[in-house]
Amino acid sequence: MSTVKEAVEVAVPVRTAYNQWTQFAEFPNFMEGVEEVTQIDDTHNHWTTKISGVRREFDTEIVDQLADERIAWRTIGGDTNQRGMVHFQSLDEVHTRVELVMDVESSGPAEKAADMLGMLDRRVKGDMRRFKEFIESRGDESGSWRGRVTPG
Template identity: 25%
Template sequence: MIERSVELVVQAPVARVYELWSDFENLSRWMRFVDRVTLDPDRPGYSRWRFGIDPLFVEWTARITRMIPLRLVAWESVSGLPNRGQIDFFPVDQSCRLKLTLAVAAPGGVVGAVVEQVGLGRWLDENIRADLVQFGKLVEESMSRDL
């Protein structure tokens, strides 16, 4: 597995940042390659993920391994594409510093071949930073609408 961490300060209170992040079915709004996340109504803490671009998708089922409200959310896949991650929320004055850590195994098949050509480490670096920046913008825009 390749692991990467990215940090970002969002100009919003921790409670607002945590609220928006922990709405997992909304992650596709700001994570470019997440096609959808579906919560499992029969198993709290489990979700089904579809990731990629048409027609190249990989899927997995994930479970929350640790959740401390307003502090952190950690997860791992239990089937499909092997991955795990954690997001930490740190209050900084009236803002929130996020630290997102992801570990991913290269997918197989055509998707894996494409990612291998690009380089999984470089791809993760570029994309998790861009997605986190996009998330920060959405949070900050939501704050300005609430005023």
């Protein structure tokens, strides 16, 4: 299992950055290879991705969520095994540090080779850079969900 970690500083308040991240259907706007994310309920999402010509569908479950602080998830279905957390840290009234940490288990030979070549790291770095551009160009979130999900 590989761990990928990337952070960006965004020029929006922590509330805005967090609220936008809760809008999973918007992920294809800044995440390369993500074709669609459908929110099933408050804690479950269905993902469709296409990376290097390989289409995958899987479900995720949010296992911990605290407004303006963190969102943690894990996969629960499909042929992808991952878990991760995005953490939000207010730097001042108009700047936020957004840090993404993911543990990903490559499932096939092509994915294992791509992982060894650092492609996953580069993809996540690009996704975080695009999130920064996306939220800063908007200046405001497209929606929000501020409920609490407690671990366990």
